[in-house]
Amino acid sequence: MIHARIALLPEGWGRDVRLALDAGRIASVQAWQAPQPGDCQVDCLLPGMPNVHSHAFQRGFSGMTERRGPGQDSFWTWREAMYRLALALDPDDMQALAEMAYVEMLEAGFTRVGEFHYLHHDRSGRPHADPAEMSVRIFAAAGATGIALTHLPVFYAHGGFGPVPAGDGQRRFLHGLDDFVALVEACDRLATRPQDVVGYAPHSLRAASTDELRALAQALHGRPAHIHVAEQEREVAECLAFCGRRPVAQLMDTVGVGPDWCLIHATHLDGAERLALVGSGAVAGLCPVTEANLGDGLFAARAFLAEGGRIAIGTDSNVAISVAGELRLLEYGQRLAWRARSVLAEAGGSTGARLYRAALAGGSQALGAPDAAIAPGAPADLVTLSDALGLGQSGETMLDRWIFGRDVGVAQVWAHGAQVVRDGRHIAREAVARRFADVMRRLA
CATH class of the missing domain: 2.30.40.10 (Urease, subunit C, domain 1)
Structure with a gap:
């Protein structure tokens, strides 16, 4: 008792x-x-708090990218360094890094993790003898540490809008549609604990074409579905140049985004996109510490919550792992933007309690889990x-x-x-x- x-x-x-x-x-x-x-x-x-967005292997990257290069550093220069780490890891390394991240999540108060997992193949880019080997290691790390797992194998096929062919640094991530659906079904067999859930995650509008997004939504209907979207201003500009729509508007037009979807970051929305996201019932998966670390920008949390939007928090790159840290930076970002205090609190109410309750509800929904x-x-x-x-x-x-x-x-x-x-x-x-x-x- x-x-x-x-x-x-x-x-x-x-x-x-x-x-x-x-x-x-x-x-x-x-x-x-x-x-x-x-x-x-x-x-x-x-x-316990759900963590809706983690790349566990990036725990090995924490604190390693804070030296400025010869030009202006950005998300895009950081990404190239991340690819180098991804190309260096074997399955044992993957499990060790994931176990460390999951231990720290539990110590921080996270009790379920949504693992947005795209490190699939061997270093050459060929499938392992067991194509699900790297997912096996994620399930093993969750089992060893005790954290509940919503596993989100990532579909990644292209290097940019158009589509543009993937680069060599992305070779461990890539799948065709049939092989990817087979991977998701293999992960179903790995989900042996009652707290395990298997969803799927098109990496982004850059990495999955319109036809592929629709095919995945049909083949994997009913599962939790997560996607990176509108994280960077450059991504918005490239999407507009490609199809004449902003990323969230394009996603809404492509698939039936609903309550089983979680839009990760969704940082750069216009007002119409924000209202469409609210109306869809989907969750905005916010990762304030990583978004600050990468210089992404600020999500319009004040308006989104006032309009009835649903939020959750994630640790993303795992540069730091803290429930309190994510919620604190979510509020502090709004304070800096609005030059006011207690921006996300309701009148007369506690800021911390409002954010904690919102992230509990949104996180449980986004991860296909019972209410926390x-x-x-x-x-x-x-x-x-x-x-x-x-x-x-x-x-x-x-x-x-x-x-x-x-x-x-x-x-x-x-x-x-x-x-x-x-x-x-x-x-x-x-x-x-x-x-x-x-x-x-x-x-x-």
């Missing part, structure tokens, strides 16, 4: 909440209950916050101090009912960190 002084329940904050867990789910929730002998007593209990909630029958994916100063404050104040302040942090995490983080550290951290360090030394 878990006893929480305060807990974020679907109907609001509960006090003195006792939970029973059974077979990976929450069996019962009772408020206003005194703790009993043997209860695990915690200060503040939250549903502290409720009977919900997944037992739980995060506790520890109040280092023992101030005994409200749940909303605890969230705001965690996201925007200090002295509050993640203490314990349960994933599918198993405690995987104790006192802020994952139970497998030491072994995982050793394997990660071995890979990084070899790649250096």
Whole structure:
């Protein structure tokens, strides 16, 4: 049993909440209950956060791209360096990097990851003996660390609008339609845990043609579908030059974007595109730390949320892995743009609580997962916050101090009912960190 002084329940904050867990789910929730002998007593209990967008192998890249080149650095120069990393990794390396990323996600309060996985083939660009070998390693990393997985194999066929042939640096990513659908179906057989989900992800409008997007949407209908879109101003200009439409407008015209879609970044939208995204019921998958790191721009979160839009957060390049960090930068970006405070809060409400609830709901939807909630029958994916100063404050104040302040942090995490983080550290951290360090030394 878990006893929480305060807990974020679907109907609001509960006090003195006792939970029973059974077979990976929450069996019962009772408020206003005194703790009993043997209860695990915690200060503040939250549903675990979904991470809608991760490239796990890029964890090996963190902090390695902060030296300026001879010209102006940009997303596009960063991408060339990323390709060099992708070409260097073997399957063992891939698993080691993914395990490190997933350990850190759990320690940060993420309990499910959407793995946008495009590193498919061997270094030469040929399929492995098992074409799903690299996906096997993603499932193995999720199983070893305990994080719930929504696996999103990526369809990547071209190097740009037109289509333009893919470059040599992209050779490990490429598929034809039939081989890609077979890969997705192979991943279904790898999804052996009850918390595993398999979706798919056309990489972008640059990498998948209109006909291919439509074919994928028909062949893989009903699965979570994710796509990078409108991340860069150059992408918008190239899309306009190619078809006369902006990227989100072109995507909406091409496939039936609906609630099972997640548009990653969607940074550069005009007003009509933003309203179309709201009306579709799809989720905007925002990755504020990576978007800042790459100089992408700012998503129009203030207007999007006011219009009823759905958001989720992701760690993308895994340059830093933090629930609080993503939510904080989402709000701070809007403060800088609008030169105001508490931009994304509702009148009289907590900024942190509003963002946390929005990202829980949008993340669960985008990853094809049950609602992240502290409720009977919900997944037992739980995060506790520890109040280092023992101030005994409200749940909303605890969230705001965690996201925007200090002295509050993640203490314990349960994933599918198993405690995987104790006192802020994952139970497998030491072994995982050793394997990660071995890979990084070899790649250096």
